[in-house]
Amino acid sequence: MSRVHPVTGVRQEPFILAEQVNKHFGKAHVLRDVSTRFYAGEVAVIVGASGSGKSTFLRTLNRLEKHDSGRIVVDGIELNDDVKHLDAIRREVGMVFQQFNLFPHLTALENVTLAPRKVRKVASAEARRAALELLERVGLSEHAHKHPHQLSGGQQQRVAIARSLAMQPKMMLFDEPTSALDPEMIKEVLDVMKDLAASGMTMVVVTHEMSFAREVGDRILFFDEGRLEQEASPEDFFDRQENDRIRAFLGHIVH
Amino acid sequence: MNGLLAVWPREWSRERRSTATIAVASLALLLFLWVLGRLLSLLPDPVHTWAGEFAKGTVVTLELTIASGLLGMVMGVLAAVAKMSRIWPVRLVAEFYIWVLRGTPLLVQILFVYFALPSRLSLTEFHSAVLALGLNVGAYNAEAIRAGIQAVPKGQTEAARSLGLKPLQTFRHVVFPQGMKIALPPLVNNIVALLKDSSLAYSIGVLELANAGNRANAQTFLPIPLFTTTAAIYLVLTTVMTQISGAIEHQLDVEGRAV
Numbered sequence: 001m002s003r004v005h006p007v008t009g010v011r012q013e014p015f016i017l018a019e020q021v022n023k024h025f026g027k028a029h030v031l032r033d034v035s036t037r038f039y040a041g042e043v044a045v046i047v048g049a050s051g052s053g054k055s056t057f058l059r060t061l062n063r064l065e066k067h068d069s070g071r072i073v074v075d076g077i078e079l080n081d082d083v084k085h086l087d088a089i090r091r092e093v094g095m096v097f098q099q100f101n102l103f104p105h106l107t108a109l110e111n112v113t114l115a116p117r118k119v120r121k122v123a124s125a126e127a128r129r130a131a132l133e134l135l136e137r138v139g140l141s142e143h144a145h146k147h148p149h150q151l152s153g154g155q156q157q158r159v160a161i162a163r164s165l166a167m168q169p170k171m172m173l174f175d176e177p178t179s180a181l182d183p184e185m186i187k188e189v190l191d192v193m194k195d196l197a198a199s200g201m202t203m204v205v206v207t208h209e210m211s212f213a214r215e216v217g218d219r220i221l222f223f224d225e226g227r228l229e230q231e232a233s234p235e236d237f238f239d240r241q242e243n244d245r246i247r248a249f250l251g252h253i254v255h
Numbered sequence: 256m257n258g259l260l261a262v263w264p265r266e267w268s269r270e271r272r273s274t275a276t277i278a279v280a281s282l283a284l285l286l287f288l289w290v291l292g293r294l295l296s297l298l299p300d301p302v303h304t305w306a307g308e309f310a311k312g313t314v315v316t317l318e319l320t321i322a323s324g325l326l327g328m329v330m331g332v333l334a335a336v337a338k339m340s341r342i343w344p345v346r347l348v349a350e351f352y353i354w355v356l357r358g359t360p361l362l363v364q365i366l367f368v369y370f371a372l373p374s375r376l377s378l379t380e381f382h383s384a385v386l387a388l389g390l391n392v393g394a395y396n397a398e399a400i401r402a403g404i405q406a407v408p409k410g411q412t413e414a415a416r417s418l419g420l421k422p423l424q425t426f427r428h429v430v431f432p433q434g435m436k437i438a439l440p441p442l443v444n445n446i447v448a449l450l451k452d453s454s455l456a457y458s459i460g461v462l463e464l465a466n467a468g469n470r471a472n473a474q475t476f477l478p479i480p481l482f483t484t485t486a487a488i489y490l491v492l493t494t495v496m497t498q499i500s501g502a503i504e505h506q507l508d509v510e511g512r513a514v
């Protein structure tokens with residue numbers, strides 16, 4: 001189960017362990033025996049066609065979707081119906097959504113401070129200070145007092161990333177974070193994500209941005225019809241791909 | 256009619272215009288109550304003679320509306336939350352309450368509360384009317400609030416939960432405020448309807464505005480000036496209320512949908 005860290009040579013336990021995970025939506029079998037591991041400090045990028053189960057798999061990792069069978073263990077805690085486990089895990093695993101899901105009735109600053117104040121019971125002034133620092137980090141400190149509707153999509157997504165970081169998660173999940181953005185805004189979000197990866201954050205990213213996957217990913221996971229079809233290094237995946245189906249997929253996307 | 260909001264200078268911010276509207280409309284309402292008696296006594300008879308009764312009745316009508324409006328808001332939130340409960344007996348109680356209160360005439364409810372409730376409760380006419388009106392509008396509010404809460408996108412709950420907020424915190428800080436905002440226009444309708452429906456309290460002898468007009472007519476047999484006055488006062492009250500609630504709506508509309 002453990003692995004030897006590729007750089008440091010230290011033996012390390014997986015941060016997330018998924019074993020034989022299955023999931024149905026009605027009759028549709030959307031995840032089929034998915035098994036993989038995610039290690040601390042790693043950036044894993046999940047790619048695949050729409051409907052391949054990649055987003056669903058990501059959402060099972062903090063139990064926004066329940067898996068029907070199999071096992072998911074996050075930081076030593078098994079995901080099941082135990083609410084205490086769930087709260088513990090959700091404090092440690094941040095999530096960024098395709099549609100941002102900012103709270104529209106709160107300002108950017110209030111979006112970032114809400115969870116630290118209510119969940120971690122951080123004092124208002126301290127939460128505010130930390131939030132302003134995070135907004136600065138994503139380049140939005142001058143927009144702290146705006147409501148989400150006054151921000152562009154790219155700015156909203158950066159606030160959402162700051163909001164997630166405010167809980168000081170050990171790991172971040174990104175569910176197609178740039179898919180709802182206009183092309184000119186994609187870069188500003190990807191830049192923030194690159195900085196985050198460079199800072200050593202453990203990340204699992206579902207995306208269609210192949211250049212991001214190649215540049216930032218330590219490992220590429222390819223999903224097809226609910227199966228984890230391939231796990232490979234970016235070099236093997238993009239440059240030495242032998243699977244015809246994946247070559248066809250890449251041919252459609254990479255230009 | 257959203258007239259007042261448009262009066263303010265264009266360069267004023269949305270909040271400023273709403274606040275100004277609320278302030279001016281509230282002041283206008285107080286001023287109206289203050290001078291109503293004197294104003295009406297300037298008119299020829301029979302309104303002149305009955306001016307004091309009209310003024311007192313108007314105050315009672317407003318008191319009825321505010322008291323039962325508050326009760327109705329509390330009942331509406333409770334019943335809406337109960338109706339969405341995971342515990343079926345709670346759901347059943349809420350559904351029964353809404354079913355009965357929306358399915359029977361308000362007049363019958365007022366008469367029931369006043370005459371049929373145990374006399375040891377010794378409710379006055381006014382309190383009976385507040386109870387009946389509040390319970391009635393609460394049932395309508397419940398449906399508006401439930402619809403509002405259910406219209407909040409699922410992604411909001413997911414985002415809050417994935418940040419570690421507990422279900423109750425998610426409801427209180429994320430879903431409920433947004434749901435109430437969506438529910439505001441129908442809630443305002445309910446309150447304006449309540450102001451008018453409070454006239455049914457005359458049936459148990461509450462000395463409110465409609466009753467003042469009715470009693471004056473019974474003594475003078477001059478229905479045209481008396482009921483015109485009654486209706487005109489109601490019209491002023493509903494107009495002011497619409498202005499205030501429109502401004503509140505405007506203030507809460509942080510998404511800027513309504514300009």
